Amino acid sequence: xxxxxxxxxxxxxxxxxxxxxxxxxxxxxxxxxxxxxxxxxxxxxxxxxxxxxxxxxxxxxxxxxxxxxxxxxxxxxxxxxxxxxxxxxxxxxxxxxxxxxxxxxxxxxxxxxxxxxxxxxxxxxxxxxxxxxxxxxxxxxxxxxxxxxxxxxxxx
Numbered sequence: 001x002x003x004x005x006x007x008x009x010x011x012x013x014x015x016x017x018x019x020x021x022x023x024x025x026x027x028x029x030x031x032x033x034x035x036x037x038x039x040x041x042x043x044x045x046x047x048x049x050x051x052x053x054x055x056x057x058x059x060x061x062x063x064x065x066x067x068x069x070x071x072x073x074x075x076x077x078x079x080x081x082x083x084x085x086x087x088x089x090x091x092x093x094x095x096x097x098x099x100x101x102x103x104x105x106x107x108x109x110x111x112x113x114x115x116x117x118x119x120x121x122x123x124x125x126x127x128x129x130x131x132x133x134x135x136x137x138x139x140x141x142x143x144x145x146x147x148x149x150x151x152x153x154x155x156x
Contacts, residue, residue, distance in 0.1 A: 003038040005152040006118070006138055012046040013129050019048055020090060027060035028053070029089025031067055032120065033074050033082040041118065042084055043150070045074050060089045074086045086118035086140075096121040096137055103139075103148060110141035117141055118151070 012032070019028045030047035050066025051057070075082050087109065090096075098106075098121055110117040123135035138151045 002039055003036070003041055003140055003149070003151055004146055006041040006043060008043045008132075008153070009034075009045075011127050012043050013132060015046040015048065016088070016122055016132065017127075017129050020122070020124050023055055023124075025090075025092035026055045027090050027092070027124075028055055028061060029060045029087060031071060031087055032085045032118065033071065033078075035083060035087050037080055038141070041085060043085060044078075046088065057092060062087075076137075084113070086120070088120035088122065090122045090127075091125040092125060094122045094125045094135060096123040096135070098137065098139060106139065106141045106148070110143050113143060115143055 015030070019030075020029070028049055030049050031156055033045040034042045034043040035084060036042070045070045047070040048068075049060065052061025052063035052066065054061040071084055079136060086106070098119065102119060102121065106117055106119040118138060120136060120138045122132070127135055133153050136153060138153050140149045142149075
């Protein structure tokens, strides 16, 4: 599967903005749900990390129970249209780059999925929705590939 671009819904952009306003440069994150049509990924729903998430300056871990509940509820409410796409989190940078830990985690998640996983990293320093396209990097890891691909980000 060759993905050409990724489009984020208004709900997703609002969640990113809200989480960064709440946590600043302390890392935060969650999961992304959506669907694929032709060569485009559409991110429709984005979660926060949940009430038991761990937020630190250079570390984030979501509340797994909350994340599982969020995924199950949103997939059911969509009638199966939405699926798990991947994870998002922030870095205390303007122009973020994935760390080795980020790439290792993305690879492990991709290996446990049916086909692929995407990882979105947002730069939390001076973040604004208008600069989302410049202050983020989105990568995809296909289950059957050793390579990571950077995906073009588009707003709906």
